[in-house]
Amino acid sequence: MAIVETKDLTKVFKQGQLGAVNDVNLLTREGEFMVFLGPSGSGKTTLLRMIAGLEEPTRGDVLIGGRVVTRLPPRERRIAMVFQSYALYPHLSVYKNIAFPLRAQKVPKAERGPKVEWAAGLLGIGELLDRKPRELSGGERQRVALARAIVREPSVFLLDEPLSNLDAKLRASAREELTQFHKRIGTTTIYVTHDQVEAMAMGDRIVVLNKGLVRQVGTPREVYDEPADTFVATFLGSPPMNLIDHGDVLVGFRPEHLLPTALIEGPAVAITARVTGVEYLGNERVLYARIQDGRFGDQRLIGRLPSVYRVEVDEGEVVALGVPERNLRFFTKDGGRRTEPRGLAWQ
Amino acid sequence: MAVTRQDRWLGPAMFAPALLYIAGLVGVPLVLAFLYSVGDVTVGSVGYHFVGLANFRSVLQNPAFRGALWHSFVFTIAAQLIVIVGANVLALALRNPFRGRGLVRFLTLLPWVAPISLGAIGWKWILDSIYSVVNWALVSLHLVKPFDTPMWLGEPSLAMISVILVHAWRMLPFSTVILLAGLTAIPRDIPEAAAVDGAGFWRTHFEITLPMMRPIISVALLFGIVFTFTDMTVVYILTRGGPYDSTHVVPSYAFFAGILGGSLAEGAAASIFLVPILVLVAWAMLRVAHRSEVV
Numbered sequence: 001m002a003i004v005e006t007k008d009l010t011k012v013f014k015q016g017q018l019g020a021v022n023d024v025n026l027l028t029r030e031g032e033f034m035v036f037l038g039p040s041g042s043g044k045t046t047l048l049r050m051i052a053g054l055e056e057p058t059r060g061d062v063l064i065g066g067r068v069v070t071r072l073p074p075r076e077r078r079i080a081m082v083f084q085s086y087a088l089y090p091h092l093s094v095y096k097n098i099a100f101p102l103r104a105q106k107v108p109k110a111e112r113g114p115k116v117e118w119a120a121g122l123l124g125i126g127e128l129l130d131r132k133p134r135e136l137s138g139g140e141r142q143r144v145a146l147a148r149a150i151v152r153e154p155s156v157f158l159l160d161e162p163l164s165n166l167d168a169k170l171r172a173s174a175r176e177e178l179t180q181f182h183k184r185i186g187t188t189t190i191y192v193t194h195d196q197v198e199a200m201a202m203g204d205r206i207v208v209l210n211k212g213l214v215r216q217v218g219t220p221r222e223v224y225d226e227p228a229d230t231f232v233a234t235f236l237g238s239p240p241m242n243l244i245d246h247g248d249v250l251v252g253f254r255p256e257h258l259l260p261t262a263l264i265e266g267p268a269v270a271i272t273a274r275v276t277g278v279e280y281l282g283n284e285r286v287l288y289a290r291i292q293d294g295r296f297g298d299q300r301l302i303g304r305l306p307s308v309y310r311v312e313v314d315e316g317e318v319v320a321l322g323v324p325e326r327n328l329r330f331f332t333k334d335g336g337r338r339t340e341p342r343g344l345a346w347q
Numbered sequence: 348m349a350v351t352r353q354d355r356w357l358g359p360a361m362f363a364p365a366l367l368y369i370a371g372l373v374g375v376p377l378v379l380a381f382l383y384s385v386g387d388v389t390v391g392s393v394g395y396h397f398v399g400l401a402n403f404r405s406v407l408q409n410p411a412f413r414g415a416l417w418h419s420f421v422f423t424i425a426a427q428l429i430v431i432v433g434a435n436v437l438a439l440a441l442r443n444p445f446r447g448r449g450l451v452r453f454l455t456l457l458p459w460v461a462p463i464s465l466g467a468i469g470w471k472w473i474l475d476s477i478y479s480v481v482n483w484a485l486v487s488l489h490l491v492k493p494f495d496t497p498m499w500l501g502e503p504s505l506a507m508i509s510v511i512l513v514h515a516w517r518m519l520p521f522s523t524v525i526l527l528a529g530l531t532a533i534p535r536d537i538p539e540a541a542a543v544d545g546a547g548f549w550r551t552h553f554e555i556t557l558p559m560m561r562p563i564i565s566v567a568l569l570f571g572i573v574f575t576f577t578d579m580t581v582v583y584i585l586t587r588g589g590p591y592d593s594t595h596v597v598p599s600y601a602f603f604a605g606i607l608g609g610s611l612a613e614g615a616a617a618s619i620f621l622v623p624i625l626v627l628v629a630w631a632m633l634r635v636a637h638r639s640e641v642v
Contacts, residue, residue: 104545
């Protein structure tokens with residue numbers, strides 16, 4: 001097990017252009033499950049590939065277990081990686097796929113068998129050892145890729161969107177399995193995904209990236225409840241956080257905090273809005289509305305009303321909505337950085 | 348869908364030209380070759396008498412032909428070995444982008460796209476007994492004595508080596524292009540996974556890349572063997588089979604005996620020896636290609 005650290009890590013693919021990864025400074029904890037989250041093109045995969053040694057940084061350093069490995073090839077970093085495509089060797093059986101890292105590291109033949117059995121057993125693929133990758137389902141391939149990664153007990157695990165090739169149902173169970181698996185193995189893990197549900201569900205901490213920059217590092221609760229800027233605020237959460245233009249600041253609040261005033265306890269800001277649409281999703285209703293107040297223009301709002309509340313809300317209706325004051329977040333207008341809360345007078 | 352009268356004729360009408368072309372230029376000569384090989388025809392004869400396997404017997408008894416048959420194997424195997432190894436190296440070198448890759452690719456392809464007669468004549472001068480630049484360079488480097496230079500085309504074993512090398516030079520681009528296509532078809536993830544798994548260059552190449560490229564290497568080898576086994580251009584231009592028939596291959600022997608020597612029957616019988624070998628090679632290689640197909 002080891003700690004991964006990056007120092008001013010930068011990757012510029014084309015000179016003169018903005019880097020794919022810019023001055024990233026990160027430090028994992030021992031045995032941590034860290035998630036890199038960002039939209040496509042945010043640099044999360046490039047960052048992971050630099051840690052793996054598959055991409056040479058333009059500037060900066062990578063440290064694994066306190067040792068600078070920036071110039072070392074992947075095989076000298078004691079890492080294991082699971083690729084998005086799984087990258088199984090198509091001409092080798094499952095057994096030989098899993099045994100390949102052991103052979104490559106010159107583990108004596110007698111020790112290989114038990115290790116392969118152990119890894120295969122851990123992932124429940126013991127009876128697939130004679131098959132070729134093309135004879136496996138997506139979920140089985142993913143397990144083989146994981147078995148190949150753990151078999152030589154690496155000090156760091158790197159996972160590049162390993163669930164994105166699975167169908168939705170399988171993905172949910174695989175997510176749970178991966179979490180359990182990490183708890184059992186306890187190896188420091190870096191997991192790349194663009195799926196915020198995966199990030200929230202699995203990560204000890206989430207690194208939110210955009211355009212090669214780290215926007216925020218924090219626990220799932222921190223990045224969701226206390227977003228550092230408007231990018232994090234709108235990237236996490238579905239539907240995204242409402243951002244209302246208010247004088248010199250942007251006021252943000254989550255759709256689930258926008259409720260009919262009758263349901264709110266404690267101090268709240270009131271918003272009169274006309275409902276333009278209602279989506280019934282079973283467990284909740286999603287409200288689309290526009291603020292009915294000249295001073296703030298005609299700004300759009302999205303609200304989520306859990307189905308446990310039986311309030312009647314119809315399209316076209318003008319309703320009295322509100323947001324509890326403690327759920328308001330404030331951002332600067334230029335740059336969208338988090339800023340001091342202030343009093344609001346909307347009505 | 349109803350098949351109209353038009354549809355029934357359109358298909359055959361469309362492929363008829365190709366069929367006629369192949370039948371006329373490949374089929375007829377092939378049938379003629381079989382007929383001639385069991386007859387007594389010469390360039391000047393007008394009649395045809397069936398003589399059974401007499402031509403084959405006489406050809407087999409001819410040491411020059413037996414030599415040519417042996418040379419054909421040496422020529423093909425040695426040239427293909429050089430080509431496959433060289434094409435692998437070139438394909439690996441040309442896979443990743445570098446400054447001037449376009450130019451190197453162009454130069455690599457040049458021996459294939461330039462007319463072989465031009466190339467071979469160039470080689471004839473390069474290997475000439477008096478004007479050879481190779482010898483000039485060797486003398487300048489003091490590797491050989493000025494008046495005792497190697498006779499590249501005048502000494503049996505050197506002549507064979509020269510013919511093989513020139514033919515390999517000519518076949519190299521073709522195999523390189525095929526292998527390069529096979530190499531770029533391997534997803535980038537796979538060699539990267541091997542690198543992370545701890546494999547170095549050689550292990551990745553021999554245990555991952557080469558096995559994955561087996562079908563495409565088989566195809567390159569199949570074409571290479573067929574092209575080499577049936578080809579006589581390089582031999583014809585460089586040595587004309589000499590010195591002392593030491594570089595004759597079956598096709599050049601058949602040409603010299605049948606066309607230049609006038610004994611059509613003997614030439615036909617000699618060339619028929621290529622058929623079973625080529626059929627066997629084609630069958631074997633297609634089987635290999637089929638078996639090692641991977642998803």
